[in-house]
């Protein structure tokens with residue numbers, strides 16, 4: 300058992316991994332951020348304050364706002380906790396670089412967010428305002444979100460059919476990226492996990508014969524896009540600055556280089572033989588191409604759609620996996636009970652999607668890891684398109700950003716006794732007491748469990764994510780022994796604003812399973 304290891308960014312760590320992804324842009328971005336912080340207080344303080352009635356953590360004069368913004372960037376979890384403690388669960392606000400971020404920290408308030416109509420509390424407008432999607436990717440990415448339908452229907456419904464492909468890619472990716480060795484071998488876990496996850500997910504998105512997820516340049520374009528997206532979210536105040544950055548267009552061009560010929564070949568076949576041409580690949584790109592009309596059929600627009608899916612899918616899934624892997628390496632006594640369960644289920648079911656639903660200990664371990672290590676300290680983020688009043692009378696004006704705090708909701712002692720301790724089988728124990736209980740399954744959301752959000756906008760990719768997380772972890776547990784590198788010290792999580800990143804420089808030791 301171990302306690303939460305919230306910490307601020309450690310700049311003394313090496314910025315570039317020997318064989319991993321370059322993180323230079325992240326650190327350069329962070330340096331730029333420090334400069335921007337210097338101006339941030341003024342932005343907030345000199346704007347008229349329509350939120351004066353909502354308590355502000357750290358105060359509202361220029362110096363206190365400046366100091367609180369600094370804390371927001373480097374120690375956000377403490378800031379959120381301070382707001383909760385000081386205002387006793389009431390709605391409060393914290394300063395971001397140029398706006399006040401409204402925070403709700405109780406499940407009942409989250410429920411009110413969930414129930415608010417879309418034209419009042421908009422998830423789409425929040426993402427667009429944060430990541431400049433419509434500006435960078437073109438307005439139709441937001442006005443015509445046909446990819447959402449594909450994730451919710453075809454992709455999720457066909458996971459059982461796609462499972463053989465997933466499994467095949469997991470096997471091949473781990474063989475290539477973490478080859479089995481009889482000796483302990485140190486691996487930079489975070490970048491390697493990202494490679495594995497990107498390959499597996501792209502196998503479902505773009506399929507074979509060329510799995511573009513295996514192309515380092517294509518993978519890097521996707522990773523760069525995530526770093527760019529985070530930078531947009533936290534560094535750049537205007538879309539003009541965002542557009543001037545070359546990273547984005549470079550990533551799109553690189554991805555188009557790989558996706559273009561695949562799209563063209565499929566389009567030719569569709570034009571010639573119709574949608575159901577013989578040998579048509581069974582993957583997300585085919586479904587996107589069936590649904591796309593007019594300009595959306597162009598290589599550029601389809602490439603952006605696939606990139607947007609990657610943006611939502613790869614980093615979130617690989618970060619969640621890496622957190623869980625660090626925990627497993629730190630707490631190896633979880634290995635044996637999970638091994639026994641996986642072996643028993645595989646003997647009964649084989650490697651199938653159904654088998655994944657029967658591994659309750661594995662499911663619980665991953666679910667507890669996502670409760671405990673949050674990729675984002677906030678979830679359920681919305682932009683108010685109209686005024687809204689909570690049942691406790693708190694008035695929220697139009698045009699503000701409001702989020703629920705994952706950290707406070709997930710550490711609620713009433714819902715999660717001993718909440719600051721990792722209990723890998725917490726959810727399995729509850730399931731063992733309740734027959735046919737699925738509410739404690741990894742992909743299930745509730746007002747008290749929000750890593751995937753909750754309600755109408757809950758992550759539509761969570762069924763794919765849960766399947767990938769379980770299948771990759773099951774494969775590792777069955778085939779490898781793992782322990783922590785770096786003298787057995789549990790890697791610290793790194794924070795940039797509300798984002799939480801598993802330490803990209805930490806090593807996990809792998810060897811061929813002995814017992």
Ligand code: HEM
Nearest residue numbers: 611612615616619679680750751752753756757758760764
């Ligand atoms: C462990 C992995 C993942 C995590 C932690 C995660 C988390 C989230 C969260 C917190 C939201 C916002 C929910 C809300 O506002 O209520 C979201 C939305 C979304 N996610 Fe995921 N996600 C993951 C994987 C994926 C995957 C694999 C895909 C694609 C296949 C995906 C696609 C999306 C999309 C399209 C949305 C926007 C939904 C909407 O606006 O209605 N995510 N995700």
